[in-house]
Amino acid sequence: MAIRVQKFGGTSLSSEEARAHVVRHVQRELAAGYQLVVVVSAMGRSGDPYATDTLLGWAAGTSGKSLPAKEKDLLMGCGEIISAATLCGILHQEGIDATVLTGAQAGFMTDSHFGNARILEMRPERILRELQDHSVVIVTGFQGQNEYGDLTTLGRGGSDTSATALGAALHAEIVDIYTDVNGILTADPRLVEDAKPLEVVSYTEICNMAYQGAKVIHPRAVEIAMQAQIPVRVRSTFSEEEGTLVTHPENFADVSAGVIDRFVTGIAYVSSVTQITVEQPDPSGQLSLNVFKAMAENAISVDFINVTPVGAVYTVFDTEAERALAALREIGYEPRALSGCAKVSVIGGGINGVPGIMSHIVEALTMQNVQILQSADSNTTIWVLVKKDDMVKALKALHARFELHR
Numbered sequence: 001m002a003i004r005v006q007k008f009g010g011t012s013l014s015s016e017e018a019r020a021h022v023v024r025h026v027q028r029e030l031a032a033g034y035q036l037v038v039v040v041s042a043m044g045r046s047g048d049p050y051a052t053d054t055l056l057g058w059a060a061g062t063s064g065k066s067l068p069a070k071e072k073d074l075l076m077g078c079g080e081i082i083s084a085a086t087l088c089g090i091l092h093q094e095g096i097d098a099t100v101l102t103g104a105q106a107g108f109m110t111d112s113h114f115g116n117a118r119i120l121e122m123r124p125e126r127i128l129r130e131l132q133d134h135s136v137v138i139v140t141g142f143q144g145q146n147e148y149g150d151l152t153t154l155g156r157g158g159s160d161t162s163a164t165a166l167g168a169a170l171h172a173e174i175v176d177i178y179t180d181v182n183g184i185l186t187a188d189p190r191l192v193e194d195a196k197p198l199e200v201v202s203y204t205e206i207c208n209m210a211y212q213g214a215k216v217i218h219p220r221a222v223e224i225a226m227q228a229q230i231p232v233r234v235r236s237t238f239s240e241e242e243g244t245l246v247t248h249p250e251n252f253a254d255v256s257a258g259v260i261d262r263f264v265t266g267i268a269y270v271s272s273v274t275q276i277t278v279e280q281p282d283p284s285g286q287l288s289l290n291v292f293k294a295m296a297e298n299a300i301s302v303d304f305i306n307v308t309p310v311g312a313v314y315t316v317f318d319t320e321a322e323r324a325l326a327a328l329r330e331i332g333y334e335p336r337a338l339s340g341c342a343k344v345s346v347i348g349g350g351i352n353g354v355p356g357i358m359s360h361i362v363e364a365l366t367m368q369n370v371q372i373l374q375s376a377d378s379n380t381t382i383w384v385l386v387k388k389d390d391m392v393k394a395l396k397a398l399h400a401r402f403e404l405h406r
Contacts, residue, residue, distance in 0.1 A: 042079025157218025
């Protein structure tokens with residue numbers, strides 16, 4: 001029997017009504033003859049009793065910030081265990097034979113980087129044995145085990161990563177990522193009212209969208225699926241629609257004869273960043289090396305980097321700006337900072353080699369009086385830095401210019 005992997009996020013499990021939808025998705029796939037591995041996240045979001053952020057907040061408030069990393073992972077893994085046990089009980093009430101495995105029992109072997117562990121090896125033999133005796137194997141997402149048997153967690157979006165890693169290890173037919181939106185949209189629908197669901201996107205496109213701020217699926221999960229060539233669908237828990245298929249571009253024609261040949265797939269954004277400029281004479285020619293070494297030594301993530309012979313311009317998150325500026329002053333530089341910026345990204349597999357894309361971007365933003373503070377590009381993405389106050393105008397202008405509402 002073919003195996004399918006289903007992953008249900010926190011909102012999919014946060015209420016009795018939502019869990020009823022989860023049961024229907026499980027029943028549909030079982031009726032179609034599939035063996036099912038179901039990956040679950042912790043229930044709800046921050047503030048809900050068993051959400052990961054709630055558990056972390058509770059720990060910070062009761063035991064201070066002295067909780068060691070290994071024990072913090074042990075705490076963070078509790079939410080997925082509660083979700084898995086709850087869903088197992090509901091499925092048994094519906095007459096569905098299900099069993100639960102932790103990440104360790106499911107074969108996730110990781111390094112010891114607590115809080116953001118990397119998967120070193122998958123050992124799915126236990127899952128395959130359980131599928132011989134049970135209709136559904138429920139796996140706690142986000143979890144693994146290091147060589148010493150310690151529970152580790154896979155970092156933000158770790159349950160997505162768990163799902164695609166299992167899909168690859170089990171040679172699943174498809175991995176379905178269920179969330180609270182019906183697939184991947186051309187832009188954030190909260191900011192761009194006419195954002196449109198995408199029927200199909202490439203692995204590269206969705207990776208870029210995720211890295212540039214779209215939060216539907218974690219890029220690590222997509223990279224694993226791409227390497228294993230396992231198709232992924234992003235779909236809504238609360239709908240029977242099939243959402244967005246993530247696959248190789250050569251498979252697009254198999255999905256729909258109506259898929260258009262597009263230059264741009266979507267518009268994404270990252271807000272609340274600060275632009276830092278360091279420009280001053282440096283006879284040693286070591287300015288860029290000194291600047292970015294200082295950022296690395298202070299564990300400050302940098303982005304949107306432009307380097308010239310006489311200086312460097314880059315961005316950091318607003319929350320890291322003061323530390324970054326202090327580190328630069330300590331080594332003798334006089335940086336300038338512009339806070340309250342946003343990075344807007346135009347993403348599409350068809351951008352590479354097409355003349356006029358940048359012209360369209362500049363014209364669309366100029367017509368809306370949006371100043372471009374910085375720009376950069378790659379084969380599949382063009383980035384522009386704008387003031388945060390202009391971000392929504394920029395998103396709407398670019399979405400309209402590339403006719404993504406059609």
